[in-house]
Amino acid sequence: MTKASTSAVSFRQVSRHYGEVRAADNVSFDIEDGEFFAMLGPSGSGKTTCLRLIAGFEQPTSGDILIHGKSVAGVPPYERDVNTVFQDYALFPHMNVADNVAYGPMIRGEPKAQRLREAEEMLRMVALEGLGARKPNQLSGGQRQRVALARALINKPSLLLLDEPLGALDLKLREQMQVELKAIQRRVGITFIYVTHDQGEALGMSDRVAVFNRGRIEQIGSPADVYEHPASAFVAGFVGVSNILTGAAARSIAGAPAAFSIRPEKITLVAGGEEAPPPGACVARGKIDSLLYLGSSTRFNVALEGGGELTVIEQNRSGGARGGAEMQGRPVLLWWRRDHMQGMVESSSA
Known part of the structure; x- marks a missing residue:
């Protein structure tokens, strides 16, 4: 019953x-x-x-x-x-x-x-x-x-x-x-x-x-x-925009899981030595492949040195977008907190 x-x-x-x-x-x-x-x-x-x-x-x-x-x-x-x-x-x-x-x-x-x-x-x-x-x-x-x-x-x-x-x-x-x-x-x-x-x-x-x-x-x-x-x-x-790195791209980042996701707004983009990442942060280097001005925010697509790509979303708090055409191809450093990464498993429906 x-x-x-x-x-x-x-x-x-x-x-x-x-x-x-x-x-x-x-x-x-x-x-x-x-x-x-x-x-x-x-x-x-x-x-x-x-x-x-x-x-x-x-x-x-x-x-x-x-x-x-x-x-x-x-x-x-x-x-x-x-x-x-x-x-x-x-x-x-x-x-x-x-x-x-x-x-x-x-x-x-x-x-x-x-x-x-x-x-x-x-x-x-x-x-x-x-x-x-x-x-x-x-x-x-x-x-x-x-x-x-x-x-x-x-x-x-x-x-x-x-x-x-x-x-x-x-x-x-x-x-x-x-x-x-x-x-x-x-x-x-x-x-x-x-x-x-x-x-x-x-x-x-x-x-x-x-x-x-x-x-x-x-x-x-x-x-x-x-x-x-x-x-x-x-x-x-599916739920929001997320970066997913697997394989060699994920392994190239010290301390990262073999496959993980990280939300674009959790990543800090540093260009030209603006600020150093805090101790214990995950760090990746790359070049800006493209950027998109969205009004309240700017979306950067960064090609990583270790392979793969990360999207970064930065709020335009200062009244205008940072950079512009001159940012294209510029070397940048990315960092994020380790607890903002989420280890990934294969989809149950895959």
Whole structure:
């Protein structure tokens, strides 16, 4: 008999196969009640498949899924205490905003006056108070996304599933909606399970992140743990920008592991004897192969004397980028703290 779980969601060795394709491959994890949990990975990594399995749109090939301690094997989507917000919003174009939000209570048979009051409360929560009479095509993309969120929240689900809901928005609006989504989740206190391929969204909003690759989970942890201590070369390369040195290039650096990763912002670039590295630091020498001015920072690509290349990101704190064209080809010294290196192992899915 399956042991009961107190988690909001538990995956127990869950697989989902489509012929020879293993979209989810023996996946196990737990999501705590009230947690903002992000599933992060590239296209085809299995994250959306796992979300659809939670929603009931798919059934596992093997394994079991528990929601609040109860197996949902064979339970249809409409009998699960779950709502989903999609990237395309899926609003009814012929209904006004208030009726879109009140659709769930209408299906449950609530009186019109009551459901419209509830809809207005939800619209107030998502900062759309007074817009209930408008049609969806009279709203901006960000406003339509809020309507979709309000329509899901009015049903008071125990789990809210969000399938790349910000993917269609421009950068500024995405950043604004990230802040608002996190604030709403804190306010309502329900479990949010968020699927994205955008590392910034996952790191910025979630309490924990699961990094997916080829149907499996490479690493689960807090955003800081996943970023600062990647468990594999795949995680180091996918979550943020990371330098990975192996073989002769890694061995040429005294005290470094045989294979390691180091984040570009952890490296100090010294040109022309500007400063000496502190005792105990790892040191490498090379020449600037190229540089890219990014406004708030400059990215240097440095070809190392011992082979390989390191990328260094330097904040432009003094009001302008250091160097410029004259830095091209210039010999430089790089140094970093030993505890900022992360020893690498082969990807579990490789």
